[in-house]
Amino acid sequence: MEIKLHANATTTPRIRRYLQQSEKSDRELAVELGISVTTVRRWRNRDQVSDNHTTPKVIHKVMRQEQIALVNALRDILGAPLDELLLMVNDVLGIAVSRATLNRYLKPAAAKQKGAPLQGKKALKAGIRPHMLELHHLPLSLHMDDGGEQHLLWAREPVSGWCYARLYAGLSPQRLNTWTQEVLAACPAAIQSIETFGFEATLAVNDITVKAHQRTCSALQVMVPLRDIIPQVNVEPAGALLMTLCEFYNRGKAQKKLGESTPQAFLEGLRREA
Numbered sequence: 001m002e003i004k005l006h007a008n009a010t011t012t013p014r015i016r017r018y019l020q021q022s023e024k025s026d027r028e029l030a031v032e033l034g035i036s037v038t039t040v041r042r043w044r045n046r047d048q049v050s051d052n053h054t055t056p057k058v059i060h061k062v063m064r065q066e067q068i069a070l071v072n073a074l075r076d077i078l079g080a081p082l083d084e085l086l087l088m089v090n091d092v093l094g095i096a097v098s099r100a101t102l103n104r105y106l107k108p109a110a111a112k113q114k115g116a117p118l119q120g121k122k123a124l125k126a127g128i129r130p131h132m133l134e135l136h137h138l139p140l141s142l143h144m145d146d147g148g149e150q151h152l153l154w155a156r157e158p159v160s161g162w163c164y165a166r167l168y169a170g171l172s173p174q175r176l177n178t179w180t181q182e183v184l185a186a187c188p189a190a191i192q193s194i195e196t197f198g199f200e201a202t203l204a205v206n207d208i209t210v211k212a213h214q215r216t217c218s219a220l221q222v223m224v225p226l227r228d229i230i231p232q233v234n235v236e237p238a239g240a241l242l243m244t245l246c247e248f249y250n251r252g253k254a255q256k257k258l259g260e261s262t263p264q265a266f267l268e269g270l271r272r273e274a
Contacts, residue, residue: 019043036254066229094232120257130159130189137198139219155183162263167239188267
């Protein structure tokens with residue numbers, strides 16, 4: 001029987017069977033085959049060697065305007081390709097749409113401007129190293145069912161796309177500085193500088209430079225309950241879901257532009273080589 005492989009598959013049925021039968025460690029197999037540890041573990045935990053269907057059993061052919069805005073923002077912020085974005089939308093957010101429906105609602109990606117930052121292996125070849133973090137603050141005005149005023153803080157390492165985000169009900173200079181320290185501790189890259197957008201951070205770390213971009217953001221208005229936009233919020237609180245989303249992106253799927261590594265593994269590998 002012929003087995004159809006997923007468009008972004010990094011393994012073949014023979015390799016998958018080898019993974020399931022091997023007694024080597026996950027990391028040994030990942031190094032041997034040039035794939036991520038996450039991929040190794042995923043196939044070792046399955047009985048079959050064929051891809052799971054990515055299309056939900058019940059799909060919607062129409063998306064709410066708020067959902068369209070959300071998936072486009074995710075694509076723009078993370079730079080996620082269509083198939084990876086589909087996994088996040090289906091599996092993490094619980095929005096049941098097909099690949100074709102999602103693709104139909106994605107706005108054309110902005111044309112790459114001359115001098116735009118390179119990512120992954122291309123960035124490394126150009127001598128660009130992952131030593132900088134971008135930190136963003138976006139105030140939110142949510143439905144009263146979701147707590148009203150909230151604050152979204154997110155960080156991104158541009159070379160790998162590694163991200164870290166949290167949702168807070170209140171914000172103070174102390175909270176901003178504490179969160180910044182948490183980001184630096186969590187990021188697997190050797191960060192030397194940070195750039196902030198929408199807030200200023202004062203670090204008690206002498207070897208990290210801080211550049212603040214003066215930008216005032218008005219609160220993003222969300223007039224309907226989040227549960228009507230993101231079904232998974234019925235199961236998992238928005239703050240916890242945000243962390244799940246980042247973890248999924250950082251560790252869940254190997255990316256071609258990162259040499260078939262996840263953002264987390266890509267940065268960890270560079271840190272070991274340094």
